[in-house]
Amino acid sequence: MDFNFSDDQQQLRDAVRRWVDKGYGFERRRAIVAAGGFDRAAYNELAELGLTALTVPEAHGGLGQGAADAMVAMEELGRSIVLEPLAHAFIAARVLSECADDNVQSAWLPRIASGEALVVLAHQERKARYRLDVCEAKAAAAPGGYALTAIKSVVPAGDQADAFLVPAQLDGRIALFLVERSAAGVATRGYLTQDGSRAAELSLTQAPATLATADGLAALELAVDTGIAAACAYAVGAMEQTLAITADYMNQRKQFGVPIASFQALRHRIADMKMQLELARSMSYYASLKLGEEAGERHRALARAKVQLGQSMRFVGQQAVQLHGGIGVTDEYIISHYFKTLTQLEMSWGDTLHHLGEVGARMQDTAGVFA
Known part of the structure; x- marks a missing residue:
């Protein structure tokens, strides 16, 4: 299999990297966090x-x-731990283009593409514990559409988004709905998360909604798998920069008159961080390549990827802080923000233990080995 990127993909990488380097430095990120976590x-x-x-x-x-x-x-x-939830544009585009009818697609996809509309997934409930089939939100037919009553938690940029993708029970099964933030019966309470990004509690009380698809559980699984793949890629960039910052610090920090990068034991720890980064990178590629597979194989693959990414993120983040020493946990120094981002990502879209259970539950008789 050819893992080389095309010329167009390399140009895309270069364009995003230039923007990140010039337009989204650490000071701008700090200012966005201070202003509420979303710009x-x-x-x-x-x-x-x-x-x-x-x-x-x-x-x-x-x-x-x-x-x-x-x-x-x-x-x-x-690489610059950008706070704005671009992943949800990918999620909304994928779910609506594959699951919604032509009217919904025509109404929302052009607005998502232009950036006019930020549509985020609002699926987490307090009792669900990462399970997608646990949903207490209720939907009922209403004049002109549907009405939703629900409480959803940790909705990314929830008080800033323009609309939400919300799963709810309809006639005994989960369906997926579009709800505009400006609609009657919609209330949000925004707050900062541990990594500095913005989230909100979303409360819907007989809020008017548009049906995106009646097969909500399948659409929700697709949305979450797309989110996992995006989080894996984002984490690879964050870990790559974490490693670069740590290596640079070790070349500058001196002890006993020499850079600590010259100490063999510490060099071994950097090598272990690099190994975990490359393991994570390969599983991120695997996750993205498997997004086009049928639902069962896709879900198994994304669970496997999230297990490896979770292990790698925890290792790289913790090693970076330890190799920096006390400065590594101060808010003024950038590595602490990478550590918090990696820690929060490990628990997003299902933590490592949850996905380890998913891998085990979906394991086939061959246990992944060709018979």
Whole structure:
């Protein structure tokens, strides 16, 4: 299998990297965190780069690119731990283009592509514990559409988004709905998360909604798998930069009159970090390549990827802090922010233990080995 990137993908990587290096430095990120964890101007800059349109079909004003292109973009955003939730543009584009009817697609996909509309997935409930089939939200038919009553937690940029993809029970099964934030009965309470990004509690009380698809569980699984793949790519970029910052620090920090990078034991730890990064990178590629498979194989693959990424993120983040010493946990120094991002990512879209259970539950008789 050819793992080389195409010329277009390399140009995409270069364009995103230039924006990250010049337009999203540590000081800008700190300012965004201080202002609430989300900057619409920064999200609009991502749209101007064409990233919000990347996976939207060409028929709806997008670029019609695939999962590998999204992976390239997310890796580069991870290098500067960009706070704005571009992954949810990929999720909304994928779910609506594959699951929604033509009217919904025509109404929303062009707006997602242009960056005019930020549509985020709002699926987490307090009792679910990462299980997608646990859903207490209720939907009922209403004049002109449907009405939803629900409480959803940790919705990315929930008080800043323009609309939500919300799973809810309809006639005894889970369906997926679109709810506009400006609609009656919608209330949000925003807050900062541990990594500095913004999230919100979402409360819906008989809120008007549009049905995206009646087969909500399948659409929700697709959305979450797309989110996992994006998170894996983002984490690879974050770990790559974490390793680079740590190696640079070790070349500058001196003890006993020599750089600590000259100490063999510490060099071995850097080598172990690099090994975990490359393991994570290979599984991120695997995750993105498997997004096009049928649902069962796709879900197994994404669970495997999240297990490895979770292990790698925890190892790289913890080693980076230990190799920096006390400065590694101060808010003024950048490595602490990478550590918090990697720690939060490990628990996003299902933590490592949850996905280890998924891998075990979906293991076939061959245990992944050819008979």
